[in-house]
Amino acid sequence: APVQVKNILCIGAGYVGGPTCAVIALKCPQIKVTIVDLNKARIDAWNSADFDLPIYEPGLEDVVRACRGRNLFFSTDVDKGILEADLIFVSVNTPTKKSGVGAGFAADLNYVELATRQIAAVATSSKIVVEKSTVPCRTAESMRTILEANSKPNCRFDILSNPEFLAEGTAIADLFSPDRVLIGSLQTPEGKDACAALASVYANWVPTERILTVGLWSSELSKLAANAMLAQRISSVNALSAICEATGANIDEVAHAVGYDSRVGPKFLKASVGFGGSCFQKDILNLVYLSESLHLPEVAAYWRQVVEMNEYQKRRFSKRVVDTLFNTITGKHIAVLGFAFKADTGDTRESASITLIRDFLSERAFVNIYDPKVAESQIWQDLAEACPNLTLENIKKQVKIFPSAIEASRNSEAIVIATEWKEFKTIAWAEVYESMKKPAFVFDGRLLVNEAELTKIGFKVATIGRPTA
Ligand code: UDX
Ligand code: UDX
Numbered sequence: 001a002p003v004q005v006k007n008i009l010c011i012g013a014g015y016v017g018g019p020t021c022a023v024i025a026l027k028c029p030q031i032k033v034t035i036v037d038l039n040k041a042r043i044d045a046w047n048s049a050d051f052d053l054p055i056y057e058p059g060l061e062d063v064v065r066a067c068r069g070r071n072l073f074f075s076t077d078v079d080k081g082i083l084e085a086d087l088i089f090v091s092v093n094t095p096t097k098k099s100g101v102g103a104g105f106a107a108d109l110n111y112v113e114l115a116t117r118q119i120a121a122v123a124t125s126s127k128i129v130v131e132k133s134t135v136p137c138r139t140a141e142s143m144r145t146i147l148e149a150n151s152k153p154n155c156r157f158d159i160l161s162n163p164e165f166l167a168e169g170t171a172i173a174d175l176f177s178p179d180r181v182l183i184g185s186l187q188t189p190e191g192k193d194a195c196a197a198l199a200s201v202y203a204n205w206v207p208t209e210r211i212l213t214v215g216l217w218s219s220e221l222s223k224l225a226a227n228a229m230l231a232q233r234i235s236s237v238n239a240l241s242a243i244c245e246a247t248g249a250n251i252d253e254v255a256h257a258v259g260y261d262s263r264v265g266p267k268f269l270k271a272s273v274g275f276g277g278s279c280f281q282k283d284i285l286n287l288v289y290l291s292e293s294l295h296l297p298e299v300a301a302y303w304r305q306v307v308e309m310n311e312y313q314k315r316r317f318s319k320r321v322v323d324t325l326f327n328t329i330t331g332k333h334i335a336v337l338g339f340a341f342k343a344d345t346g347d348t349r350e351s352a353s354i355t356l357i358r359d360f361l362s363e364r365a366f367v368n369i370y371d372p373k374v375a376e377s378q379i380w381q382d383l384a385e386a387c388p389n390l391t392l393e394n395i396k397k398q399v400k401i402f403p404s405a406i407e408a409s410r411n412s413e414a415i416v417i418a419t420e421w422k423e424f425k426t427i428a429w430a431e432v433y434e435s436m437k438k439p440a441f442v443f444d445g446r447l448l449v450n451e452a453e454l455t456k457i458g459f460k461v462a463t464i465g466r467p468t469a
């Protein structure tokens with residue numbers, strides 16, 4: 001029979017583990033939830049007296065305030081957490097490998113493996129181990145092999161796959177009412193019991209018809225597939241945006257008309273300067289690598305094109321900026337509004353903004369950055385990583401960070417909107433226009449501004465998916 005889960009451990013206090021397990025604690029006051037991480041600074045931030053949490057996510061602070069110290073605990077003591085728990089989420093990072101076999105494509109499973117080995121080494125009682133990080137198919141199988149090879153007598157480990165589908169910026173809302181919760185398990189009686197135990201945790205707030213139970217490998221593949229299909233929609237619409245710019249069609253109108261088909265649906269058809277985030281590119285490259293290792297080169301090429309189109313979109317946009325500014329931006333000042341990969345997050349992983357700024361710097365432009373949530377130190381770190389041929393000192397000669405859009409725009413030749421922050425809709429454009437060099441350009445990479453209104457003020461506006469007027 002399924003065990004009654006009383007004590008949950010989450011290994012990894014990042015963007016996935018933190019919000020997910022905080023919400024479990026909120027919705028299941030009868031369960032003790034402990035979130036551990038090796039990174040002490042991160043844990044200290046989760047525990048900070050003024051709730052200065054390590055990640056920005058709307059609504060997260062309220063959730064943590066409601067349960068921290070009640071049934072939600074943050075700690076660096078991984079071993080103690082393992083000993084106490086009856087269910088363990090493994091929610092550690094799985095970056096793309098930087099070297100070795102599959103470099104640039106395959107996931108680096110080192111963190112998953114280390115966490116799994118630690119569970120095996122420390123546990124003295126049976127555990128349900130839940131794979132929560134996005135990992136390629138068959139990782140659960142490897143985790144199972146490691147656990148079984150290292151376990152002690154009377155210690156059974158049941159492995160589940162429970163991919164997380166939350167999107168950053170809306171994580172709390174997504175967790176409160178998920179489209180679905182997916183749980184994969186072995187189709188054995190023990191596997192099904194473990195699955196039922198986890199399902200009953202979610203059943204505290206998720207309607208049971210939204211809790212889907214499938215085989216382990218289907219569950220793992222579904223996460224990669226969902227992200228690949230979502231990213232594919234964006235690359236499809238972005239490919240069409242290039243045709244629009246060349247013909248006079250308007251991508252907003254095209255996407256609207258296409259999305260009205262109930263078989264297509266309206267969401268995730270917003271043309272942009274390119275998708276970013278920790279998941280889409282990484283998951284597709286995983287899928288490409290998986291396809292190649294299964295000797296399915298046509299499948300690999302199909303999905304690889306989604307990422308290539310995204311790279312093209314970013315390149316195309318920075319080229320449009322250069323072309324429009326009379327074929328040179330050397331010595332010009334460009335204000336880049338938005339550094340995060342999407343609105344309502346301070347996360348910058350794979351942000352299109354980074355690629356654009358790198359391109360502008362290589363053209364020897366000056367770049368003024370403003371983002372409402374990204375920390376300055378993060379911006380410097382990302383730019384240093386993106387421009388390995390420049391020292392940070394040299395980068396700082398070309399780049400300045402400003403505390404507002406207005407200040408970043410002053411005396412610049414052009415504004416580039418890279419992130420769809422809502423506040424960019426209500427910028428005092430007339431005032432900004434006065435402070436800029438003329439002709440003053442706005443490049444809207446997010447279909448955000450009112451082109452007619454800005455044109456009336458005097459701006460030259462170039463919007464993604466529309467020909468330059
Ligand atoms: C299509 C469009 O649906 C329609 O809007 C347009 O006006 C004309 O082209 P049609 O070709 O008549 O219509 O049929 P459709 O139902 O779209 O199916 C096209 C093909 O896709 C069929 O061979 C169908 O079997 C196949 N298909 C459809 C799948 O293989 N899987 C699916 O999920 C849906
Ligand atoms: C994504 C998936 O949505 C989520 O289900 C999964 O768990 C993790 O990966 P996330 O990366 O946090 O979530 O954000 P998402 O809203 O999907 O946006 C990803 C990128 O696509 C962003 O850069 C966003 O700006 C861009 N995007 C999204 C578009 O360019 N156009 C769109 O229509 C939608």
Ligand code: ADP
Binds near residue numbers: 092
């Ligand atoms: P994600 O977006 O997948 O949540 P993050 O990088 O935000 O990824 O979070 C993963 C966290 O997991 C990091 O804070 C990292 O320090 C932590 N971590 C990695 N390996 C271990 C481990 N063996 N034990 C505890 N924490 C770990």
